[in-house]
Amino acid sequence: MTDQLKKYLFENRSVRVQAVRLSDTWRDALAHHAYTPVVRRLLGELVAASTLLAANIKFDGSLLLQIQGDGPISLVVVECRSDLSLRATVKVREGQTVPEDGTLQSLLNVHGAGRFTVLLDPKRKTPGHQTYQGIVPLEGETVAQALEHYMKSSEQLDTRLWLAADDQQAAGLLVQRLPDHGGQPGEAPDEAWNRATHLASTLGAGELLSVDTDTLIHRLYWEETLLAFDPMDVRWHCPCGRERVAEMLRMLGRDEVDSILAEQGHVEVLCDFCGKPYLFDAVDCASLFAADAPIPGSQHPPTVH
Template structure:
């Protein structure tokens, strides 16, 4: 744990940094992802507006996953009925993350379009907590606000009754975010909270994607410096596997899988997060189902489970 330096520190990326004010009931976190974000953004040819929204949601997921009280995964999902169909971010208590988006690839999407326009004005915002042990929990609210940050602040106010300020940004090179919260069960201190919140609102998108935590926090709070904790690394990791794809095929059933096998000669599944390809030929499918699904389809369409 360190205190803020008197000058800007070295550039850093792919990490999350916590901080707290000793003289104000406020805590916060900063995140900046560079290599992780480039890897995720490079998986698909995202239109600029969708890439920006996905980067902001990724930064938000990296920030909020630090609040997981047990080992598990935080899943943040934005679903709409417009040209943008879905944004998904998964961030784990182990400091890993992955993200993807789905959209109408035939539609025209301008670089400067906002999230509300892309989603078609309707949709939901869902946060799911998936512990390694125990039952998952999910909160779902309507989409409120023009961007990811406003949606999250509305969500936090509703679900956790926590005063929160969040600012997010994403470019081709990096994504970043800054979050501050009034400490729960702390004595009311409206003046201090207003002071911190006002300063956070002055942060530019350029600062979020280019500055490390120490440099940004020094710019904002050099008159009332917080205590800054050691940075926590964030890495990309995908949880897909051939075993999980096999389980999915079993859930689809032998008739449907056999139809694909008969038509295409093999079953190919691409991971939406990392683009890994899993190929199952006739021998693989027969071993998976314990019989020949394609033959079952040809002989009358009997379902093979």
């Protein structure tokens, strides 16, 4: 079973419901990292949120959620592309312990200098599709609360988010009031919205993580008529690779690579994003600087020993 995001509309088109539950994608995100539970939860919530927000972007490109923190966590970045492939990373500030009961505030905004941005980045820039950066006020104790404030103030959209993550799953539910839906005759404008959010109000992290999406949506909205859309696949994708790392080592130069080799016996490079290790032994390193290997970006010819 693949990781999927599912989209629904209330029959009168006044409320949008989206749910996502990630297993493989989330395990890939964690594969090369040893995050503590609280860091993992924060990252997983942002990962789930990024898919829920990216599922509605109307261009080919990326949505980036980035928090530059002033507390024990210095940076969290999630990039989700419009095809719902994503990558994500966290940087913990050196020498700092991350409190296991940490919140959005105590992890990232201790001195009020944290910065949460949403970046919409179309692949092809045209007059109607430029890079857009929005500032998310770091309000509330959770990622969900901060993003709810943001959607209301910047997009004028009433939005409720439920987000959760553990070591196996990251999951989320988005309920959003759509503007100008026309409404149902005889129904007050807020009625469907109030029902939609009330029904989900008791949803907890445990249920969100343990129940599959179809069951969850049925439990919450079995009395409603929902229009269901084709599910969208979500997957992990980090564009790093051995060739890119090789290129980087060539740019670093033979002297530098040789000195690392002399010190360590090999050269190990970790992808800054996914943490995947790339190992180059002495023979690999020698072949990097073989006569026919291109030296991208280098101003000087390599020294021949």
